[in-house]
Amino acid sequence: MAEEVVEEKPKSGGKGLMIVLIALIVVLLLAVIGGGYFLYSQGVFNPQEEKAMQELGKKEVNNSKEMYKAAINDLVLNITNAKGREKLMKLSFTIKSNDPAIESIVESYKAEIVDVVISQISARSSEELLTVGGKALLKDELVDEINKVLNEATATNSDIQKNSVKEVLFTTFVIK
Template sequence: MSDATTEEKPKKGGSKVVLIGVLAAVIGAAAAGGGWYFLGRKPATAEEHVAKPEPAKAPTYMAMETMVVNLADPGGERFAQLGITVELSDEKAADKIKSFLPSIRSAILLLVSQRTSEELLTRPGKEKLARDIAGEVGRPLGFIPPEPVKEAPREAAKEGATDEVPMKKAVAREAAKDEANPVRGVLFSSFIIQ
């Protein structure tokens, strides 16, 4: 009897060893798999964590019919032919502008007819005209263009006197520039002066 009991003890001890071996193999496989997963991954870069900005919406353009306008030159013999395209914030603004197009065209014609050919032949004159047109196009949509800033008289500037009011108006106008105006820009597709 003593031989039978001694033989059973190694079998019980052997099953524990097998069980421990299987558990060690499972734990080792899990550790190896976890190590492979974490070490084999591509490292995260700062670019992946930063939210990518959404692409800007394509602007909405609206072309107006070509306009021919007499200029304010002495003798009234000079005229301008303008092709104007307006860049708008969205399609809704384009639909609104189309409903006011006759009054907008009239306002632009009046605006251009006050200019001289000498003024419109310079780049600053064209840029000022574009800003003024943007204000006139936005007016029917509720945008009230700011009053133009009048420059201080040159004599006062030479004497050393400063007039801060025009400067403050200019700063205020730049701060509120185009925030409410759905017109983002005025582009000239043709600009002929004869």
């Protein structure tokens, strides 16, 4: 019988695997430390910044109490859908401003404001206006356009604030 000689080979894969695992642990530790620093700098773990943000929010709430409103009611508009068919829309909205004279200003320049509203709505389809995003976009554009109209109309009057319209709130929005 022939004797078989079995040679044992030394295991060399252990050192390489150990180096890879140590490198992986170091990378994970650096990621955790970096994430913690990012969260701390954003105020998640920093109570002082959190208190400052709360105080700032309270000041904004106090300033928002000084808002004045003016309403434009019962506009009936023609709009089209994607197929080109005409639909009717009934719209009422309120303009919020930090100018106490906003109601008289809106009443004086109501025709110009209504013209801007008609132009903005006519540029959209009924499907776009029925989406939440479409309404939000319309509100933002109406604020910009109404501010432009009021800034031009009251350019000679220095008592009236520029860009005083802060928000448009829809009170009636029906498409049929």
